[in-house]
Amino acid sequence: MAETDHLETELATFEKHRETLEAGHKGDYVVIRGTEIVGTYPDCDTAARAAIERFGPTGPFLLRQIGRYAVRLSPAASLGYIGVGPDEAASKRS
DSSP: OOHHHHHHHHHHHHHHHHHHHHHHHTTSEEEEETTEEEEEESSHHHHHHHHHHHHOTTOOOEEEETTSOOOOOOHHHHTTSSOOOHHHHHHTOO
């Protein structure tokens, strides 16, 4: 499966379970691999360590904070060629 296929599957899994995750774990972090919710964790470091221990440093897996909107940045923003401040990010909420 291509990397983008993994990401799309994991994002769809998150969306499918969003309501339940937000009801019980808002602010926590979730690790998803494929269609499996691997677990929820109180902080990003704990979630990342658990995911890397289970799947290795290259995954693939999705680690995301529950209750936060996803921000998708263009390559130019990711590389720092253009800035994305809080106002710009808020206008891009999905």
